[in-house]
Amino acid sequence: MLRVYNTLARKKEEFKTLEPNLVKMYVCGVTVYSDAHIGHAMFALVFDIVRRYLTYRGYDVRLVINYTDVDDKIINRANSLGVDASELAEKYINEFRRQIEVLNILPATVNPRATQEMPQIIRMIDGLIEKGFAYPAKNGDVYFRVTKDPDYGKLSGRRIEDMQAGARNEVGEEKEHPMDFALWKASKTGEPAWDSPWGQGRPGWHIECSAMNLSHLGEQIDIHGGGNDLVFPHHENEIAQTESYTGKPFARYWMHNGMLQLQGEKMSKSIGNLVTIDEFLSRHEADALRMMILNGSYRAPLSYSDDIVDAAERGLDRLRSGLKPAQPGATSTSTNVGTELDKQAETTQQTFIDAMDDDFNSSGGLAALFELVRSINTARDAGASNAQLKPAQDTLTELTSVLGLRLHEKKSSGGDADKFIALLVDIRTEMRKEKNWGISDLIRDRLKDLGVAIEDNKDGTTWHW
């Protein structure tokens, strides 16, 4: 039985979908105004793992991830760069798409954008005004009336009275209540603007997600996800808008991933303590980032450091070791090594599912895989043949791919260099036959400096990058 931690309930709950075998899932994406950092990759990876696992468990997953392509920061950045806001957004959307692909994150079913949903957004705001949940102000803004929503604050566990002290009321805003938030913002001259019944303007941040949910998934969805920094106010406001509009409970499960931290603080654009996705990928393989996340809990904060990346990379090497072929010349001589291994593979699969069923406990799932790796390696050492190893290795491959790991040979792209390395290895083999250890070791050491590892086995030498 799959159980999911629901922020709304503050506990794990049995996972039941609205419709059999279909999961309607919405995840808040990024605001595209500058280079994405690995914290953004984290949310995408977390929900990719969730999505892959749900698929593995037999669900059809309809996943919607939006791009916020119009807001103050985009406009400001575009102005300071002297470019068009929509061009800027377009650029970063394309970059993020590319990065998502490199990170082996499956594409969402739909990636809606705020600017392409204007009719729906306006219709929704209009409906909220009609029902008395929103009001247009004199300056052309439209605000949501929080006092009209009896359970406002239920997701973040806040009460309106407690929050008033910190509420911000900017100059020029004409709110009835300090906690009211903007559904529509009147545009100043030179800003991107759309026509609306309340004049030229653009949507507030929260309403776009509500509107996209409505148009792409319907009034009620199964899972709504995002970073835990979005719980308040973003998700709180989304609930308020959508439920006030439809009169129905919005998302069944609210899932939030923890923040990626650097030097003890949340990695964020505003603090400036960030590592961009491209920077990370220039130095590490894509799977390393995923591995870091899998090793922990998606809900807990993750501290980024070289040690963590290192451990993740070694862990990947270890998983890969299970996929190595049988010893050269091994024929299935061993008696019941094969059946023992098959049994272990079955156990592993069950343990893996049990762990992942418990709110996507990936570190538990990983532990099961490491045990399978050990069993495979032990069997190989005992002389198992490729045919005997295969079923267990297939299981390993299947389950790692459920987690989205590819276990590729590291930088296999030596290109032309590969041929020459093979040549050196051949020469070294001859040297070794003549017990010329000096030259043999020199070749091995020099290749190691170049990033090529050599391993001598009973019946030959293998190498890899």
Next chain:
RNA sequence: GGCGUCGUGGCCAAGCGGCAAGGCAAGGGUCUGCAAAACCCUCAUCACGGGUUCAAAUCCCGUCGACGCCUCCA
């Protein structure tokens, strides 16, 4: 100040009432010409103080500490 999450070996981390998973690192061993890889062995009573219970890392209360949110934020 308010709301919330959390504090497990050198590091990361699972566990959610019944003798503390797993990975990395470290030490010892097998294998090897030497290595590497692989395999075997070793390595914690769970922030602190009370309480509940036959039994607590796991439940309750308190203290200390960390982080997130309360303003744009994955």
